[in-house]
Amino acid sequence: xxxxxxxxxxxxxxxxxxxxxxxxxxxxxxxxxxxxxxxxxxxxxxxxxxxxxxxxxxxxxxxxxxxxxxxxxxxxxxxxxxxxxxxxxxxxxxxxxxxxxxxxxxxxxxxxxxxxxxxxxxxxxxxxxxxxxxxxxxxxxxxxxxxxxxxxxxxxxxxxxxxx
Numbered sequence: 001x002x003x004x005x006x007x008x009x010x011x012x013x014x015x016x017x018x019x020x021x022x023x024x025x026x027x028x029x030x031x032x033x034x035x036x037x038x039x040x041x042x043x044x045x046x047x048x049x050x051x052x053x054x055x056x057x058x059x060x061x062x063x064x065x066x067x068x069x070x071x072x073x074x075x076x077x078x079x080x081x082x083x084x085x086x087x088x089x090x091x092x093x094x095x096x097x098x099x100x101x102x103x104x105x106x107x108x109x110x111x112x113x114x115x116x117x118x119x120x121x122x123x124x125x126x127x128x129x130x131x132x133x134x135x136x137x138x139x140x141x142x143x144x145x146x147x148x149x150x151x152x153x154x155x156x157x158x159x160x161x162x163x164x
Contacts, residue, residue: 003141
């Protein structure tokens, strides 16, 4: 298993708290590459300007605090603290990078996760299954094409992570 697509209906007040429940993220670096949010939020930072959001701010608002978070579109890459940031477009870029997880949200209820750590991915799937989200669907990915685009926005001609 190298990835998963999680789908559900309606909204979650904070999908991050659900997915990362009981997972120690203290040594992880959250690198938000893209954020688009609609609706009311109790977040204290302006996520429309990501230059002012560091990893600790992101973890506080998305996981540790009791914020309501409604990302419509998101590109989040997670690494260990000692790694360097880089720009990614393709799954091949992700494989070669120091990031161990990419989490992309499309239309707030479709979550695409690529992960190099199967134990973390299994915990996220377990948390999703145990949540009270409506009409949950899980598509486990055993293989992802190297030319698949990891992005909240793709052209119709571009390869998705679920394309074989």
